[in-house]
Amino acid sequence: MSPPTAPDRRARPLRADARRNYERLLTAAEAVFRERGTGASLEEVARRAGTAIGTLYGHFPTRQALLEALLRDRQQAVFDLGDRLLAQPGGTPEEARAALVEWITAVTGHAATYSGLAGALLGSLDDETSELHAACARMSAAGEALVREARAAGAVRPDVTASDVFALINSAAWLRGQVPRDQADRLLTVMLDGLRPR
Amino acid sequence: MSPPTAPDRRARPLRADARRNYERLLTAAEAVFRERGTGASLEEVARRAGTAIGTLYGHFPTRQALLEALLRDRQQAVFDLGDRLLAQPGGTPEEARAALVEWITAVTGHAATYSGLAGALLGSLDDETSELHAACARMSAAGEALVREARAAGAVRPDVTASDVFALINSAAWLRGQVPRDQADRLLTVMLDGLRPR
DNA sequence: CACGATATCGAGGACCCCTCGACATAGGAA
DNA sequence: TTCCTATGTCGAGGGGTCCTCGATATCGTG
DSSP states (O other): OOOSSOOOSSOOOOOHHHHHHHHHHHHHHHHHHHHHOTTSOHHHHHHHHTSOHHHHHHHOSSHHHHHHHHHHHHHHHHHHHHHHHHHSOOOSHHHHHHHHHHHHHHHHHHHTSSTTHHHHHHHHTTOTTSTTHHHHHHHHHHHHHHHHHHHHTTOSOTTOOHHHHHHHHHHHHHHHTTSOHHHHHHHHHHHHHHTSOO | OOOSSOOOSSOOOOOHHHHHHHHHHHHHHHHHHHHHOTTSOHHHHHHHHTSOHHHHHHHOSSHHHHHHHHHHHHHHHHHHHHHHHHHSOOOSHHHHHHHHHHHHHHHHHHHTSSTTHHHHHHHHTTOTTSTTHHHHHHHHHHHHHHHHHHHHTTOSOTTOOHHHHHHHHHHHHHHHTTSOHHHHHHHHHHHHHHTSOO
């Protein structure tokens, strides 16, 4: 059943030129996506990296694969935050709410890294084929645990689900790409208040 | 200063074939935008209307002009609702809040007509060159009056502006294009609750 | 019915997506 | 060191979209 050479989970190291191009592509993509959003031209990315378009596709078969590689470190930081928040006490309503608010704020910031990212993330949640799916699922799971604690402590309205919170986060992040920062922050506060029990 | 033939505000009637194509293009655009969102291919629209692409551009110089024509009736209905709500009493907090909630709900539905529309509307608010600008400004103005009344009645938090409400409406509409309808509705409720004074 | 004024048409230039066969080269084996 | 091949890179090319504009067709009036 398994191929002649067992498919190593850990990829063999890239050739030196490949590693170099990989890094250049990531650097270029970071700049281009920041300027033009996640829908930006991939030919522009390759051009700015000084590689041929085929090289880009060689390293990143899809736009989402590129995005995933670009976000990897940031996503790890978000996961770490989730672990940290879940390790904290969180017994009182105040604690539980503070943890959830910190989580929502952080993930909103993450999803607002590039314009267009929020939509991609939200869309990846139930698209198993997306390279972003795993990360979304993991964020969603952490959110779920925090929502459960907050609900148990009576710190959020009982009809709100983890999936609602994830959606709300992404709509707040979308807003950050559409309106001035201070306004987006104010509206995030409004949304957070809306989460309180009535 | 004015051109030889004074530029009639009311356009002269279209030629019969032109009128026919205009209608066909609108019908096709309605279908295509509904299926694929406001970013859909205009060549597809022309194709489906059975006209050449140049004919489409002849009638609608920009995508937003097409969108504006497509939305005209709906937008009128929204304006009418605004007038009606403003004509109502609205003295008590309950009345003022109910009016604002009805307005927000209606505009959210409007902005969710096609996926991508919310972003276009929000972006048109401070882009005078957009064909959607006038309608946005008018909706914004109606919202402003309703927010003012609600605030005077103590029915919304005092730090929230009309522009915030317009932004919130559009983020709720954006959500409607990303998640199931019932979830979007639930989250609109959350946002509406967030608007209450603390 | 003829003749503008109005519209329509669609090729074409510029850009983008993505694939794939021809070509280059890093880096281990001899 | 040299050679060989797995691993990478390249970029033309097919297919798509946007938008323009000169050639062409059609409406509707005098």
